[in-house]
Amino acid sequence: MGVYETLFKFADATGQYMGDSGTHPWAQGYPLTTQIPGGPPLPGSIDIEHLDLKYPKATGEPPLLAAIVDYYNTFYDAGITADNVAVFAGGRPAIFATLAFVLDDTMIALESTEYTPYYDMLNVLKRQVHLIPSRADNRFRPSTEHYDIEPLGDAQRVMLVKSNPCNPTGVALSGEALRELVDTFSGPDRGALIDEAYEFYCDPEPESALRYIKDIDQTNIFVIGAATKGLQVPGMRVGWAIAANEHIEIFRNYSSFGMGGVSRASQLYVTELLRLERVANARRAIGKFYSEQRSRYGEGLTALDFELFTGTGGFYHWGRVPGGLSGDELNERLFKYGAGILPGRLCDMSRAPDKTSDLDNFVRFSFGPLSADSYQQDMQILSECLG
Numbered sequence: 001m002g003v004y005e006t007l008f009k010f011a012d013a014t015g016q017y018m019g020d021s022g023t024h025p026w027a028q029g030y031p032l033t034t035q036i037p038g039g040p041p042l043p044g045s046i047d048i049e050h051l052d053l054k055y056p057k058a059t060g061e062p063p064l065l066a067a068i069v070d071y072y073n074t075f076y077d078a079g080i081t082a083d084n085v086a087v088f089a090g091g092r093p094a095i096f097a098t099l100a101f102v103l104d105d106t107m108i109a110l111e112s113t114e115y116t117p118y119y120d121m122l123n124v125l126k127r128q129v130h131l132i133p134s135r136a137d138n139r140f141r142p143s144t145e146h147y148d149i150e151p152l153g154d155a156q157r158v159m160l161v162k163s164n165p166c167n168p169t170g171v172a173l174s175g176e177a178l179r180e181l182v183d184t185f186s187g188p189d190r191g192a193l194i195d196e197a198y199e200f201y202c203d204p205e206p207e208s209a210l211r212y213i214k215d216i217d218q219t220n221i222f223v224i225g226a227a228t229k230g231l232q233v234p235g236m237r238v239g240w241a242i243a244a245n246e247h248i249e250i251f252r253n254y255s256s257f258g259m260g261g262v263s264r265a266s267q268l269y270v271t272e273l274l275r276l277e278r279v280a281n282a283r284r285a286i287g288k289f290y291s292e293q294r295s296r297y298g299e300g301l302t303a304l305d306f307e308l309f310t311g312t313g314g315f316y317h318w319g320r321v322p323g324g325l326s327g328d329e330l331n332e333r334l335f336k337y338g339a340g341i342l343p344g345r346l347c348d349m350s351r352a353p354d355k356t357s358d359l360d361n362f363v364r365f366s367f368g369p370l371s372a373d374s375y376q377q378d379m380q381i382l383s384e385c386l387g
């Protein structure tokens, strides 16, 4: 159990749900769902007619598929068609489905500090896992050689699973480094799941692996996107996988026996959000607003003696708590103020119950849901809890 462990502890200690008005949801991974400065408004309604009440198509409604294709072809020259896209009820269902259908002789490689749910998914699916060191001693930035991985034991293939930008660290690969990664995992018996949930939250600009994939039909690369963060609508539950046509066909079958498609109403709403002019505005505004927040909170946390390792993406700060305090100990203090962070140990992909973690003293501080005017109060609470 990942972030929910923290949310349940918070609810037990405070009688409130983190995110309720008056709480300080620094553990939470959702963005503001209101118009951000310079950004487009979020529609208050959509029109629905009787045809929209029918079952949705297995891998997505044609207008949404067309909008996703246009989006990637316009901004990244991706060269994809609607046959390369499958729509899911959010990013996690797309990730879980991809990992569920990976061939059994595949070894999954992932960084040792990663997005909490990967740990649970890989455990439930009993996948063979190889960890790429991502720790304080390499500043959570594995070098290129660490991605050069051969299958071990009975495995014949390797599939990389990577959030980019990384949740929790914010470390983001772009340009030549991302091209190299794509090339490495485009080869025979190689594949990758590149999770771009935070694509818009990148300084200086959004980036996607699709810019570097020459012909996705010749690869086993899955690029996962979602309306959750960049389009600011976690509650719509819309995500997607971009992959070779032969893989999308597997998702089509899966959708018909295991999912039944994704809410048509949500798809209509997200189609509107992806209008090219609107989405261009959203990309710029999200990048600007959250880069400012990253730098402001970075200065504040550093002044409180957090040792930060944060990269240039995402909406989290990742760092070591001052005074030898663990993330859990800090939370006990914060809960009294209706605040809480995500203890770093929940991002440790090698964690085990009753075992200490290298990340016990680390925390992920989320500024995703925070409005620009909460800063002073946030710093005040932290300072009192550390004092």
Ligand SMILES: Cc1ncc(COP(=O)(O)O)c(C=O)c1O
Residues within 6 Å of the ligand: 029, 089, 090, 091, 092, 093, 115, 163, 166, 167, 195, 197, 226, 227, 228, 234, 238, 239
């Ligand atoms: C790294 C990463 N991938 C994917 C997701 C997808 O989330 P959802 O299933 O809410 O669309 C999230 C959200 O927290 C995330 O942080």
